[in-house]
Amino acid sequence: MTTSIKDVALLAGVSVATVSRALGNGPVSPALRAKVEAAVAQCGYRPNLSARRLRSQHTRTVGLIVSDICNPFFTAVGRAVEDVAYRAGMRVILCNTDENPDKEAMYLRLMQEERVSGVIFAATRATADALDTTELGFPVVMIDRAGAAARCDAVLLDNRLAAAQLVEHLLERGYRRIGGLFGNTSSTGAERHAGFAEALRRAGLPVAARFVAPSAAAAQAELAAWLQEETAPEALVASNGLLLLGAAKAVRAAGVAVPQRLALAGFDNDSWTELAEPGMTVIEQPVDEIGRVAMEMLLERLRQPERPPRKVVLAGRLVARGSSRARA
Amino acid sequence: MTTSIKDVALLAGVSVATVSRALGNGPVSPALRAKVEAAVAQCGYRPNLSARRLRSQHTRTVGLIVSDICNPFFTAVGRAVEDVAYRAGMRVILCNTDENPDKEAMYLRLMQEERVSGVIFAATRATADALDTTELGFPVVMIDRAGAAARCDAVLLDNRLAAAQLVEHLLERGYRRIGGLFGNTSSTGAERHAGFAEALRRAGLPVAARFVAPSAAAAQAELAAWLQEETAPEALVASNGLLLLGAAKAVRAAGVAVPQRLALAGFDNDSWTELAEPGMTVIEQPVDEIGRVAMEMLLERLRQPERPPRKVVLAGRLVARGSSRARA
DNA sequence: GTGAAAGCGCTAACAA
DNA sequence: TTGTTAGCGCTTTCAC
Numbered sequence: 001m002t003t004s005i006k007d008v009a010l011l012a013g014v015s016v017a018t019v020s021r022a023l024g025n026g027p028v029s030p031a032l033r034a035k036v037e038a039a040v041a042q043c044g045y046r047p048n049l050s051a052r053r054l055r056s057q058h059t060r061t062v063g064l065i066v067s068d069i070c071n072p073f074f075t076a077v078g079r080a081v082e083d084v085a086y087r088a089g090m091r092v093i094l095c096n097t098d099e100n101p102d103k104e105a106m107y108l109r110l111m112q113e114e115r116v117s118g119v120i121f122a123a124t125r126a127t128a129d130a131l132d133t134t135e136l137g138f139p140v141v142m143i144d145r146a147g148a149a150a151r152c153d154a155v156l157l158d159n160r161l162a163a164a165q166l167v168e169h170l171l172e173r174g175y176r177r178i179g180g181l182f183g184n185t186s187s188t189g190a191e192r193h194a195g196f197a198e199a200l201r202r203a204g205l206p207v208a209a210r211f212v213a214p215s216a217a218a219a220q221a222e223l224a225a226w227l228q229e230e231t232a233p234e235a236l237v238a239s240n241g242l243l244l245l246g247a248a249k250a251v252r253a254a255g256v257a258v259p260q261r262l263a264l265a266g267f268d269n270d271s272w273t274e275l276a277e278p279g280m281t282v283i284e285q286p287v288d289e290i291g292r293v294a295m296e297m298l299l300e301r302l303r304q305p306e307r308p309p310r311k312v313v314l315a316g317r318l319v320a321r322g323s324s325r326a327r328a
Numbered sequence: 329m330t331t332s333i334k335d336v337a338l339l340a341g342v343s344v345a346t347v348s349r350a351l352g353n354g355p356v357s358p359a360l361r362a363k364v365e366a367a368v369a370q371c372g373y374r375p376n377l378s379a380r381r382l383r384s385q386h387t388r389t390v391g392l393i394v395s396d397i398c399n400p401f402f403t404a405v406g407r408a409v410e411d412v413a414y415r416a417g418m419r420v421i422l423c424n425t426d427e428n429p430d431k432e433a434m435y436l437r438l439m440q441e442e443r444v445s446g447v448i449f450a451a452t453r454a455t456a457d458a459l460d461t462t463e464l465g466f467p468v469v470m471i472d473r474a475g476a477a478a479r480c481d482a483v484l485l486d487n488r489l490a491a492a493q494l495v496e497h498l499l500e501r502g503y504r505r506i507g508g509l510f511g512n513t514s515s516t517g518a519e520r521h522a523g524f525a526e527a528l529r530r531a532g533l534p535v536a537a538r539f540v541a542p543s544a545a546a547a548q549a550e551l552a553a554w555l556q557e558e559t560a561p562e563a564l565v566a567s568n569g570l571l572l573l574g575a576a577k578a579v580r581a582a583g584v585a586v587p588q589r590l591a592l593a594g595f596d597n598d599s600w601t602e603l604a605e606p607g608m609t610v611i612e613q614p615v616d617e618i619g620r621v622a623m624e625m626l627l628e629r630l631r632q633p634e635r636p637p638r639k640v641v642l643a644g645r646l647v648a649r650g651s652s653r654a655r656a
Numbered sequence: 657g658t659g660a661a662a663g664c665g666c667t668a669a670c671a672a
Numbered sequence: 673t674t675g676t677t678a679g680c681g682c683t684t685t686c687a688c
Contacts, residue, residue, distance in 0.1 A: 002443075002465065004665055015675045020667055029673060046440040050381040051665035054680050059378070070403045079397065082424065091438075094422045096410065110419075112374045115330075137330065216599070248603050270600075271544070275576050277605025332681055343659045348683055357657060379681035383664050 003043045012039035023047060053115070062298060063111040063119040065095045065104065067186070067214070071242055072270045073287060074122065077143065080291025081120060088299055090117065099185045099214055101126045112137055118298045123147070125187045139301040143294045145187040146311065153297045155290055155312040159188055160195030162283045162316040163237065166265050167199035169281070169318060170235045174327030175263050176205060179233030181222060181243050183214035192239040192267070208233060212243065219246025220253075227254055227262070234262060235324070241268030241282075248276060264323040267316070278322025286314050331371045340367035351375060381443070390626060391439040391447040393423045393432065395514070395542070399570055400598045401615060402450065405471065408619025409448060416627055418445065427513045427542055429454050440465055446626045451475070453515040467629040471622045473515040474639065481625045483618055483640040487516055488523030490611045490644040491565065494593050495527035497609065497646060498563045502655030503591050504533060507561030509550060509571050511542035520567040520595070536561060540571065547574025548581075555582055555590070562590060563652070569596030569610075576604055592651040595644075606650025614642050 009016040012035040022028045022036035039045070053059045064081055066074040078094060085092045093114065097103040104127045111119050118139045123131065128147035133140040142154040170178055180196045183189035189211065197207045208231065212218040219238065223246065226232055238244035244266030256262050258278055266273075269284035293312055301307065337344040340363040350356045350364040367373070381387045392409055394402040406422060413420045421442065425431040432455045439447050446467045451459065456475035461468040470482040498506055508524045511517035517539065525535045536559065540546040547566065551574065554560055566572035572594030584590050586606055594601075597612035621640055629635065 005667095006665080016666080017668085017675060017677095018673090021674090024667085026667095027673060032674085046437065048382065048443060048665050049441045050378045050387070050443065051680090052667075053378040054376065054382050054664090054682085055666045055668080057667095057680070069407065070400065072398065075398045075403060079424065096407065109374065113377045115376060115378065245599055245603070252603065271573055272598075272600025272603055275573070275580060275600055275604045333683095334681080344682080345659060345661095345684080346657085349658085352683080354683095355657060360658085376681055379664090380683075381664095382666085382680090383682045383684080385664070385683095 002048075003045050005045070005047070007043055008036065008039045008045045011043055012036045057115075059115050059117055060089060061091045061093060061114060061116045062295070063093045063095060063107070063114070063116045063121075065097060065107050065111075065119060066122045067097050067099045067124065068242075069094065069096045071240075073144075073241060073268050073285065076287035077291040077294075080288045081295045084292050084295035084299075088295075097124070099124050108136065117302055120294045120298060124185045125190060126185070128187055139298060139305070141294045141298045141301070143290055147187070152309050153301060153311070154309075155294045155297065155314065157188075157285055157290075158313050158315050159191035160198065162267070163192040163195030163239070164199035165316070165318055166237050166281075166283060167196055167203075169320065170237070170263060170265060170324055171199075171203055171205075173263070173324055175235035175324075177234045178205065178208070178237065179226070179235070180207075180209040180237045180239065181219055181247060182209060182211050182239040183243065184211035185214055189214070189239050196237055214240070214242060216242045216246035216249065219243040220250040221246075223247045223250040224254060227251075227256060232262075235259070236262060236264055238264070238266035241266070241270045241273075244268070244280060244282070245270075245272065248280065258323050259325050260328070263325075263327075269319055273319075273321070276323075278325065281321045281324040282319050283316035284319050285316050289314060330376075331373050333373070333375070335371055336364065336367045336373045339371055340364045385443075387419075387443050387445055388417060389419045389421060389442060389444045390623075391421045391423060391435070391442070391444045391449075393425060393435050393439075393447060393449045393451075395425050395427045395450055395452065396570075397422065397424045399568075401472075401569060401596050401613065404615035405619040405622075408616045409623045412620050412623035412627075416623075425452070427452050436464065445630055448622045448626060452513045453518060454513070456515055467626065467633070469622045469626045469629070471618060475515070480637050481629060481639070482637075483622045483625065483642065485516075485613055485618075486641050486643050487519035488526065490595070491520040491523030491567070492527035493644070493646055494565050494609075494611060495524055495531075497648065498565070498591060498593060498652055499527075499531055499533075501591070501652055503563035503652075505562045506533065506536070506565065507554065507563070508535075508537040508565045508567070509547055509575060510537060510539050510567040511571065512539035513542055517542070517567050524565055542568065542570060544570045544574035544577065547571040548578040549574075551575050551578040552582060555579075555584060560590075563587070564590060564592055566592070566594035569594070569598045569601075572596070572608060572610070573598075573600065576608065586651050587653050588656070591653075591655075597647055601647075601649070604651075606653065609649045609652040610647050611644035612647050613644055617642060 022033045095107040120141045122144040133152040146154040182193045200207045212222045238247045265281040273280035337347045350361045423435040448469045450472040461480040474482040510521045528535045540550045566575045593609040601608035
C-alpha cells in the first residue's frame with residue numbers, strides 16, 4: 001500500500017483536487033501550494049502514472065519500434081528521438097523486433113494497449129507494405145524504410161542516390177566488376193539495390209547483387225562463398241553497417257587484400273569503419289537528424305492530426321577511405 | 329473514444345466480469361469464452377493496460393537503467409534482459425542516464441511513478457555508493473557496478489582479476505612501462521584500476537593511471553596528450569570498450585605503430601576490436617549471461633522478497649590479439 | 657460458472 | 673481559488 005493523493009490531501013488539510021492542481025499546473029494559491037509541497041515531501045508521495053493516464057486519457061508516451069537495437073544506426077537514432085521526446089515531456093518505449101514481422105505485429109498491438117500517443121517505426125518491408133496505419137488508432141512516423149503505399153509521415157535517406165553515389169565512386173576509382181550485398185527484409189535494402197543497379201546500367205555494366213538476411217554473420221557467410229566463385233567481384237557494396245561488418249570479416253578471414261583484390265564500400269559511418277585497416281568507404285547517414293526530425297514530425301502530427309502526410313528525404317554523405325583507393 | 333470491456337460484454341451478451349475472466353485465465357465455460365473471443369475480434373478490442381495496472385496493482389514491468397545505450401555492452405545486456413523478461417510475461421522500460429547522477433535520480437523517481445515491479449541498474453559510482461535501495465519501494469539488481477555498501481542483489485564481472493590478467497599478459501609479452509586509462513564515474517573503472525595497480529605493484533613496477541570521462545572522445549584526447557609527454561607508456565590498458573576505441577583513434581591519428589611503439593589492451597570484445605589492424609587484445613565479458621542472470625535474479629527476488637541478497641561474480645575471458653604481440 | 661458492485665488513484669466538471 | 677463528485681477501464685470480492 002503506497003501513499004496516494006488522498007494521504008497528501010489529508011496531511012496538507014486540503015482536498016484531493018487541490019493536490020492534483022498543485023502537482024500539475026492548475027490555479028492554486030501560493031499558500032496552499034506550499035502546504036501541498038510540504039506534505040508531498042513529508043510522506044514521500046509519488047503520483048501513480050497508471051491512474052493519471054487512465055483518467056486523463058493521454059499517456060505522453062511514444063513507441064519507438066526498431067529492427068535491431070544492437071545496430072549503432074538505431075541506437076543513435078533512438079538517442080535523438082529520446083532527446084526531443086524528453087524535452088517535450090514525453091516518454092519513449094523502445095521495442096526491438098529482430099526484423100520479425102510477428103514481433104512487429106505483437107509490438108504494434110502492445111502500443112495500442114498502452115494507448116501510446118504515437119509511434120516511430122522502422123518496419124520490415126513486409127510490414128511496411130501491408131500496414132494500414134490509419135487503423136492503428138495512433139499516428140505513425142516511418143523511419144529508415146517506408147512502405148510503397150504508406151500514407152503517413154516518414155523520414156528517409158535518399159537511398160537510391162546514395163547507392164548510386166557509391167557505385168559511381170567505385171567506377172571513378174577504376175573498378176568495374178562491382179558486386180552488391182543487400183538486406184532481404186527491408187525496403188531500404190531494395191531501394192539501395194535499385195540505385196546500385198541503375199548506376200551500373202548507366203555505365204553499361206552488369207549487375208551482380210545478392211540478398212541476405214540482415215546480419216553480419218549472414219553477410220560474412222555469403223561473401224566467403226562468393227569469393228570462391230569465378231564471378232567474384234573486384235569491388236563490393238554492402239547495403240548497411242552490419243553487412244559491411246560481415247563483409248570485412250569475411251575478407252579478413254580469407255586473407256583477401258583490400259582494396260587490391262577486393263574494394264569495399266558500404267553504409268553507416270560506424271566507429272569501426274574508421275579504425276579498420278584500410279578504413280572503410282561509407283555513406284554516412286545523418287542519424288541525429290533522422291531521429292530528431294522523426295520525433296518532431298510526430299509532435300507536429302499530434303498537434304494537427306489532419307495535416308497531410310509529409311515525407312522528409314535526407315541526403316547521405318560520402319566518406320571516402322582506403323578500402324576504395326584508386327586502382328593501381 | 330476507443331472500445332472498452334463494456335462494449336465487448338454488451339456485444340457478447342455477458343457481464344464485464346466474464347469478459348475479464350475470459351481474457352485473463354479465469355474459470356469460464358468454453359461456450360462463453362468463444363462468444364467473448366468472437367466479440368473481441370469483431371470490435372477490435374484492446375485491453376487498456378493503464379486501467380489493468382491500476383486495478384490489479386502490479387505492472388509486470390521492470391526498468392533497465394543504464395549509463396549509455398550506445399555502448400555495445402549495454403545493448404547486448406539489454407537484449408538478454410528483454411529476452412528473459414519477455415518469456416516471463418514482463419515488459420522492460422529502457423532508460424539512459426549518460427552517466428549523469430541527476431538523470432539517474434530522475435529515472436529512479438520515474439520508476440516509482442510507474443510502479444515498476446523492479447529495476448536492473450548500472451549506476452554511476454556516486455549513486456551506487458549513496459543509494460539506499462530499500463527506500464525505493466521495489467527491488468533492485470545492480471549490474472556491472474555495485475556500491476560498496478549496496479545490500480542488494482548484483483551481477484558483476486570480476487573486474488580486479490580481469491584487469492590484473494591484462495597487466496600480466498602485457499608483462500609476459502615483455503612490456504614494462506604500462507599505463508592505464510579508466511572511467512572516472514563508475515565503480516567498474518575504480519575496481520579495474522585497483523586490479524591494474526595491484527598487478528603492477530606485485531611486479532615491482534610503477535603505476536601510471538589516468539581517469540577520464542567515460543567517452544571515446546575523452547580517452548582520445550587524454551591519450552593524444554599523454555603520447556606527447558616524456559612519461560608516455562609503452563603499453564596501455566583501457567578500462568572499457570569506449571575508452572579503448574578512443575585510444576585506438578588517438579593512436580591512429582598520431583601515426584603511432586601498434587604494438588611496436590605502443591601496445592594496446594582493454595575491455596569488451598566489440599566487433600571492431602577484431603577488425604582493427606592489428607586486432608585488439610581484450611577481456612570479453614559474458615554479456616548475455618550478465619543480462620540473463622540479472623533478470624532471473626530479479627524474478628527470484630519478486631517471488632521471495634525476503635531472500636538474503638546475493639552477488640554473482642562472473643569471470644571475463646582474455647582474447648589475445650595483435651595489439652599486444654610479444655615485444656621484439 | 658456467472659453477474660453485480662466496489663474501487664484502484666487520479667483528473668476534470670461543476671458548484672460554491 | 674477551492675471542494676465535491678463522477679467517472680477513466682479494469683479486476684476482484686462476494687453473492688448466487
